[in-house]
Amino acid sequence: MKHQSYLTFSMHGLLFAVDTNVVKEILWLPELTLIEECPSYIAGVINMHGKIVPVMDLNIRFGNPPQRYGLSDRVIILDVSELYSEVPDQQSKIQNPISKINLLGIIVNDVLDVTEIPKEDTEPPPFHGSEVKPHPYFVSGQAKAGEKIIMILDHRTILDVEFEIEEPEIGESEIIPQSAIKYFCPEAVQQERELFHQRAIQLHHIFDSDDSAALIPVAVIGLNNEYLCVELESLREFSRIHNFTPVPCCPEHIAGNMNLRGNVLTVVDIRSLLNMRAGKISDTTKVIVADAGEFPAGVIADEIFDVIYLRREDIAPVTNARRAVSEKFIKGTAPYSGKMMAMLDLKEILSWDGLVVNEEA
Template sequence: MIDSQSYLTFRLHELTYGIETHLVKEIFQLPELTIIPETPGDIIGVLYLRDRTIPVMHLDRRLGQSIQECRLSDRVIVIQWKAIEIGIIVNEVLDVINIESNFLEPEPDYGREHHINTAFINKIATILDTSIILLNTEALIRQPDEVAGVIAEADTLENQALEPEGKAPILSNFFDLYCPQTSEIEQDTFRQRTKELQLPLEIGETDGSIPLAVFSLGKEYLGCDLAVVKEFIDIDKVTPIPCCPKHIVGNINLRGEIIPLVDIRSVIHFAEAEKPATQAIIVQINDISAGIVVDEIFDVVHINQEQLSPTPTGVAAEIKKYFHGMAIYEKNLLSALDLAKIFAEGNLVVG
């Protein structure tokens, strides 16, 4: 059996990178950061994320490249390695993919050719003519005492600013330093993101949170436990299967493995799709490996169990059992699915 590892892939400029999925805590749009004096060169600021202080690294600087201006479309990926949480700024978050060991190759020259410090590169994966730089997380994250120092300094400055008669220190401006070309409207958007990320959880604490892959079916936002997700894919060629139930879309060939594609709309009583799906989430539930067709894949977020509100009483009991509950995702209502129950009790014949 070939070993494999799940990676979250993302883009920075023209290159594609990957980091182990299990290290990812949250992903969100870049907010305005608080600038802390005398931090390590690659830490460009901190973010007060609910009850945590998160140092934020610009990946350009960490990889030894010239830093480019931050953009409104940039994302922050919060990763945790051992006891350290840190955010990294990237241009675009792509997919979660499962990379088998036979697609990996050492990094003898790739980093040098692209002016990347090779100490931060673990391996190179080549899939469909695309090279993916798999980052060495241990090398990427600084020593714990340096990160702790940044957090302590940030917390001190925040406390000084909150003191009624205290004089807050004058800090450098995030926009002047890292995105001088932004308009007033764009700056307001950055600031609004910061305020939203600082808000405490409405219910419960952050401990015990579960990562959800967020996607849509029609106009509905849904989430499924990232633990069962093997990868996200774009659907290329589907082979129809004669005389199959309506929920079986067909089979796909995923790097030599035949995977059935399943439409779960009928189980949760959603309207039929208006057009063929172009994306799918490959899941592994017990001994079932299948692809769930979706309209769009958005994000990976962490939701605490206590944040989930009960499914509305108006929802029929035979459908309600397939949902863990409801939560808020970017001002939209998100339904958290129980995929294990959907496959076990939803009459989804697969294979």
């Protein structure tokens, strides 16, 4: 059975997926810089890693009316460099200005899970080929995921500038005066604009270094209203909790089992290891899937906030308040969003002897 790994995301109530092989980063929507002479679906550009990256409003690209941006929106950075390496005609590459694009951001409402979809669970969209195609198909297939249907985004066609989808007409009451369009989100209030700006500044300065090897990619998670982070190299995927079964007569840090695509995943609640109060598991609970020896395990999180890069010099030693109870499980602390977050040693946590259930006890 052949599986393909996808990053799933939502956009205005619809579910989409994109090949994880082309996903480079996931960001909170930062302030975008407006530019002239670009397609209407390009919302602006960002300075990331010292590179100018165009950001596409995927909603507009599909021909839908513009929607207001919010602080909870995300940007998925895609590697689209391969799209032009296969063009045999060198002259075509010179004439096509988009051939210089290596990275592209797409704006979405929420990033959900990384999941594997069996090839046999995917089907071509029902109306492909039924009529003369007015533009490239942006959806390459549909996938069944339980009761849900996920549309698989074809990242190879969304940049095809030869085709423009006619945008719907906008009533006079909805038109924003041209004089007001000086900001990528003209409806944003001052507090929102400040946060958008802070994100853009942080995105630029975090990568203001020639030594990329000194940067550590981490996932920022929330647990009991505290920020924590784990190194990405320790992780397999993120998932929402589902098909969960509590297991009786187990230590409090063993929450239960979860069925993850037919495999039994042991779910671990690390709150007791960090001297946090107990919490409840709900439909909104997230699970971080990581390697734990021979089999993977899932670690509970209330929220998965961000994927960022930390400079090694920004990681401070564990404070005295935490050292007594969690020195073994915490590598250090680092700043995030005006607060300090603990960097968890996930490998140490999942290899801890206390996680082993003694069936003879």
